[in-house]
Amino acid sequence: MAAVAEARPQSRRFRDLLEDRRFLAPALIGPAALFIVLLVGAPLVLAIYLSMTDATAGQLTGKFVWFHNFVDAWHNDNFRRALRNTIVFTLASQAIVLVGAGILAHALVRPFRGRWFLRLLILLPWAAPVAVSTIGFLWIFDSQFSVVNWTLVHDLMPGGGHFYLYRPVNWVLGGIDHLPWVHVGKIQPLNPPQWLGQPTLAMLAIIFVQAWRILPFATVIFIAGLASIPTEVHDAAKVDGATGLRKFWHVTLPLQLPIATVALLFGIVFTATDMTVVYILTSGGPFNSTHMLTTWAYQTGIVSSNLGEGAAISLYLLPVLLVVTVLMLRFARRVEVS
Amino acid sequence: MWSTLRERGISYLIVGPFAIVLAFPFYWMLVTAFKTNGDLYDLNNVPFTYHPSQAAVGEKLPFRHDHWLPFGFENATTSHVSFIFHNTNYLRWVENTAVVGGLVVAITLLFAVPAGYSLARLSGRWGQSVGVGIFLTYLVPPTLLFLPLSRVISKLGLQDRIWSLVLVYPSFTIPFATWLLMGFFRTIPAELEDAALVDGCSRLKALARVIFPISIPGILTVVIFSFSLCVNEFVYAITFVSGTKQHTISAGVPTDLIRGDVYFWQSLMAATLIPSIPLALLYNSFLDRFIAGFTGGAFR
Incomplete structure (x- = not known):
């Protein structure tokens, strides 16, 4: 009995503590923060330490060499190319995603018959585990049995109607060839393009697959952004006589900017830090021409078992992403306020 | 009448081409999955239909008398699809993926809901x-x-077990979930819980009884997003776990269905399709609420 009587005030004191913001706020964040500190923060610190040592595979210590690994990595041609590739890969794929998702979201935000089914088709790339769906592209771009090449070089008109898709494509490519800064060959029907075996085409294939994979999710975020524009805004625009492109330019686009920025931010971070598509499609080949910073770090750190330098290569990415993120978050907030 | 028809036509014209490009790989996987080796590796065949061929060892042709089937489907085989169920640990990988995804989602909510609320x-x-x-x-x-x-994982004795993934995956789901829920909780009027507090609820009780129920769209968004991140994860899945019975789909399919230079194309395609279609159906059915969770959350 005495124990119960004694326990009561104590439990009340605990309950009072739970009502106090100064205690409750950190107590509720604490577990999540601890989890992140232990599983992201600590490994990150260890990785930064590793990047300054000459550690090799199998051990997580080594001689301290300061910034030697960073300098070494920088002077490697493959690193420079990987850095350039990462920037091109990220910007190009996200440009496709931004335009595609913008158009798609506008068309999908209104209900129409068959929308559910079309939306299902569009969501498929997001639902498929990316590692296995990329294997699907390995088959689509196969050196011998590529369905893309088959469609390009075979007579598509039944009964020998002689319609070859590569002819109009070559006509377009010929037009592009007149531009001063791009030189693309033409498709030769007897020697069809090796999508994953030739550096430029392999880069294009990687960019396409990444855009294909991110587009559905970006579209969903864009739809969310469009749906959050209050109907009064549309009504007001109608009263003011804003329609079509003018309405898009002066009303819809500014209201979409914050959400588009966040979608783009996610896209950039996912694309720059994830190596799955590149690793499965080309593993950095042919001749190390399609390495990104992630795959080059993996190649150096794991395959060539030069842990320190591998960590250093990965770390080059961090400040760049940090600047991009801070700028974009600030931009999103400022647009929102104004 | 005409204007709605025109509007619908425009929608089809815009969405149609995108849907074709985005879904084509899956159509192509479906066609490939049922092909015999003889048919698949014959360059003279039109790749979009099925053709008679010398059946390889073990290839059964269950439709060979059904000549009414379109696209020459009577020449299709189901052997390569059934191969993944009978000769690999595929079902086990599916199960592992579901277990890891489910547990990670639960852990994520457990950590992120209080954190998001507190931050908001x-x-x-x-x-x-x-x-x-x-x-x-x-x-x-x-x-x-x-x-x-x-x-860390080998120190904890978790190497080659799916628990390593259950431990590590929340490190990328919790940050996103917390950030999203923080935005979502901000959109809920504070008067709601103030009323509950005045009525004598404790703050935690108010969180559980008042805030949690109206946060279902936001929480659903977190559930779907975290789950899809887990299913998609590849680097950790392939480096932390190496026993074939402990793999997830992302790691098991590439390691077991590609042997050196030999690709079991039909089986690989089936292995991709099988999880994708139900997941896409699931995401699509919850999409409207997912969108509601996003608009209420991340962008306020």
Whole structure:
């Protein structure tokens, strides 16, 4: 009995503590923060330490060499190319995603018959585990049995109607060839393009697959952004006589900017830090021409078992992403306020 | 009447081409999955239909008398699809993926709901900074973390077990979930819980009884997003777990259905299709609420 009587005030004191913001706020964040500190923060610190040592595979210590690994990595041609590739890969794929998702979201935000089914088709790339769906592209771009090449070089008109898709494509490519800064060959029907075996085409294939994979999710975020524009805004625009492109330019686009920025931010971070598509499609080949910073770090750190330098290569990415993120978050907030 | 028809036509014209490009790989996987080897590797065949061929050893043709089937489907085989069920641990990988995904989602909610609430309601200015800080953990690439993490996992004796993934995956789902829920909780009027507090509820009770129920769209968004991140994860899945029975789909399919230079194309395609279609159906059915969760959350 005495124990119960004694326990009561104590439990009340605990309950009072739970009502106090100064205690409750950190107590509720604490577990999540601890989890992140232990599983992201600590490994990150260890990785930064590793990047300054000459550690090799199998051990997580080594001689301290300061910034030697960073300098070494920088002077490697493959690193420079990987850095350039990462920037091109990220910007190009996200440009496709931004335009595609913008158009798609506008068309999908209104209900129409068959929308559910079309939306299902569009969501498929997001639902498929990316590692296995990329294997699907390995088959689509196969050196011998590529369905893309088959469609390009075979007579598509039944009964020998002689319609070859590569002819109009070559006509377009010929037009592009007149531009001063791009030189693309033409498709030769007897020697069809090796999508994953030739550096430029392999880069294009990687960019396409990444855009294909991110587009559905970006579209969903864009739809969310469009749906959050209050109907009064549309009504007001109608009263003011804003329609079509003018309405898009002066009303819809500014209201979409914050959400588009966040979608783009996610896209950039996912694309720059994830190596799955590149690793499965080309593993950095042919001749190390399609390495990104992630795959080059993996190649150096794991395959060539030069842990320190591998960590250093990965770390080059961090400040760049940090600047991009801070700028974009600030931009999103400022647009929102104004 | 005509204007709605025209509007619908425009929608089809815009969405149609995108749907074709985005879904074509899956159509192509479907066609490939049922092909015999003889048919698949014959360059003279039109790849979109099925053709008679010398059946390879073990290839059954269950439709060979059904000549009414379109696209020459009577020449299709189901052997390569049934191969993944009978000769690989595929079902086990599906199960592992579901278990890892489910547990990670549960852990994520357990950590992120209180954290998000706290950042939105209880903490003042420093909550904003912590929120941005949590988001920044996203920027650390997994290729950088998996080396130190693999050490942690072997220290804990979790190597080659799916529990290693259950432990590690929340490190990228919690930050996003917290950030999203923080935004979502901010959109809920504070008067609602104030009323509950006045009525004598404790704050935690108010969170559970008042805030949680109206946060279902936001929580659903977190569930779907976290689950899809887990299903998609590849680097950790392939480096932390190497026993074939412990793999997830992402790791098991590439390691077991590609042997050196030999690709079991039909089986690979079936292995991709099987999880994708139900997941796409699931995401599509919840999409409207997912969108509601997003609009209420991340962008306010």
